Amino acid sequence: MEENRNKTLILSDEVVYSCHSSGDCCRHDWIIGIDDESIQRVLKLDWKDINPDFTVKSCYKPLLNPLPTGEKFTFSRTDCGACVFLDGQNYCQMHNHFGFDVKPQVCKEFPYYFMETPEGIVVGLSFACGSVRAFKGSPLADKEVEIRKVLSGSYRIRKFPENLELYPGIAMSWEEYKYLEDSLLVIVKDKNQSFSRALLSGHILAGMVALSLKQVEIQAQATGEAPRETLLGGMQKLQLDHFHSIQKIAENIKAPTRISHQYLAPYYTWLMFSRDEWSRLGLVWNLYRNYYKFNKGKGILEGIAKEDSDIDLEKVLKVRYSDETPEVDGFLRKYWAHVIFRKSLLPSMGIFRGYQTLISLYGLMKWLAKVQAYRQNRNEVSLDDIKESVKILEQKYILHSQFSKLFTLHPILTQMLDRMYIRQSFAPSILLDNQSN
Numbered sequence: 001m002e003e004n005r006n007k008t009l010i011l012s013d014e015v016v017y018s019c020h021s022s023g024d025c026c027r028h029d030w031i032i033g034i035d036d037e038s039i040q041r042v043l044k045l046d047w048k049d050i051n052p053d054f055t056v057k058s059c060y061k062p063l064l065n066p067l068p069t070g071e072k073f074t075f076s077r078t079d080c081g082a083c084v085f086l087d088g089q090n091y092c093q094m095h096n097h098f099g100f101d102v103k104p105q106v107c108k109e110f111p112y113y114f115m116e117t118p119e120g121i122v123v124g125l126s127f128a129c130g131s132v133r134a135f136k137g138s139p140l141a142d143k144e145v146e147i148r149k150v151l152s153g154s155y156r157i158r159k160f161p162e163n164l165e166l167y168p169g170i171a172m173s174w175e176e177y178k179y180l181e182d183s184l185l186v187i188v189k190d191k192n193q194s195f196s197r198a199l200l201s202g203h204i205l206a207g208m209v210a211l212s213l214k215q216v217e218i219q220a221q222a223t224g225e226a227p228r229e230t231l232l233g234g235m236q237k238l239q240l241d242h243f244h245s246i247q248k249i250a251e252n253i254k255a256p257t258r259i260s261h262q263y264l265a266p267y268y269t270w271l272m273f274s275r276d277e278w279s280r281l282g283l284v285w286n287l288y289r290n291y292y293k294f295n296k297g298k299g300i301l302e303g304i305a306k307e308d309s310d311i312d313l314e315k316v317l318k319v320r321y322s323d324e325t326p327e328v329d330g331f332l333r334k335y336w337a338h339v340i341f342r343k344s345l346l347p348s349m350g351i352f353r354g355y356q357t358l359i360s361l362y363g364l365m366k367w368l369a370k371v372q373a374y375r376q377n378r379n380e381v382s383l384d385d386i387k388e389s390v391k392i393l394e395q396k397y398i399l400h401s402q403f404s405k406l407f408t409l410h411p412i413l414t415q416m417l418d419r420m421y422i423r424q425s426f427a428p429s430i431l432l433d434n435q436s437n
């Protein structure tokens with residue numbers, strides 16, 4: 001871990017962060033796993049005069065299943081859902097009395113997200129943090145000393161996949177990936193298109209054009225001829241044209257006459273499954289039930305959080321969503337560009353599946369924002385609704401350590417999603433939903 005201290009850091013200059021002590025990251029129902037070493041270190045502190053009741057039993061709870069990163073325990077919570085170490089003024093008692101260094105690595109690390117790539121360690125931020133979502137704080141370049149210190153203790157640095165696939169069975173090099181990522185970032189930030197259309201242009205590039213270029217290259221290699229075109233060469237030409245030809249195709253795509261919301265069923269089911277820990281049979285039963293309701297656009301669903309009342313799906317789908325106000329547009333572009341820069345989605349799932357998942361999660365974000373507005377009897381989504389839904393996405397999906405299970409442990413969910421992802425109407429149905437344009 002120490003060896004990471006001197007590695008090149010790749011820092012985004014479009015996000016900022018400083019802790020504003022809201023205590024928000026130490027509350028709510030997300031799982032904070034603690035490593036054994038941190039548990040022992042914290043128990044050895046002299047709590048006598050601070051809180052003599054702090055013991056293993058009172059402070060830590062075993063997790064039902066260990067996390068993929070190996071942690072077997074989480075913090076105990078107070079009745080209002082806060083970590084037992086959080087005091088009434090929203091200060092961490094470990095930090096307050098003994099300093100930053102004694103805190104468990106997971107607490108030191110939030111909201112940073114690290115990924116090791118062939119060019120250095122990419123440092124991303126989690127938008128589950130309110131200061132990050134509000135763009136309140138210092139540029140990451142000013143926090144390099146702090147970042148290096150956190151990084152040196154990290155045991156959860158993700159690795160850029162060695163065998164990256166553009167499409168199942170079709171490999172892609174780091175250089176090709178970098179070019180594709182840079183191209184997607186140009187497209188997503190280009191304000192000549194609405195944000196939804198920009199995502200559609202990205203879909204055409206990542207899901208269709210890049211694949212066709214690569215296939216031309218592979219076929220030529222198989223016959224021993226020089227390829228008429230290569231993935232890199234084709235993308236360079238598109239970049240010279242500022243991706244106008246791709247944007248033009250996206251502009252001419254029409255919304256399907258029937259908008260389907262089926263794709264939401266696996267994601268909503270995953271949320272309930274990870275919250276309530278159903279059996280495998282329970283998962284399948286609920287998946288089909290939810291699939292039926294989302295397909296019809298009607299039915300009653302359980303609330304997102306345990307304490308929430310039920311959701312009337314038909315009413316939620318009638319809430320208006322627009323990505324065209326300057327504030328919403330600005331927030332969406334910065335957030336989704338950061339998701340791409342951070343590499344927390346596309347490479348870890350393979351580019352085709354990763355980009356389709358990104359589109360689905362954008363659709364889920366819209367739906368969750370509508371749920372927020374519906375709960376407050378409003379018929380239009382606000383920027384705050386969108387920010388709240390981004391927080392859920394970050395906590396429960398994109399940066400959730402268990403989210404990859406959706407594509408590994410539960411083949412039914414995976415198969416259902418993969419079948420939807422290859423339909424031609426899939427991306428337009430989500431991105432050109434007339435409630436959003």
Ligand code: SF4
Pocket residue numbers: 025026032075083084085086091092093094095103104107
């Ligand atoms: S230990 Fe401190 S920083 Fe970590 S969750 Fe608890 S209160 Fe927050």
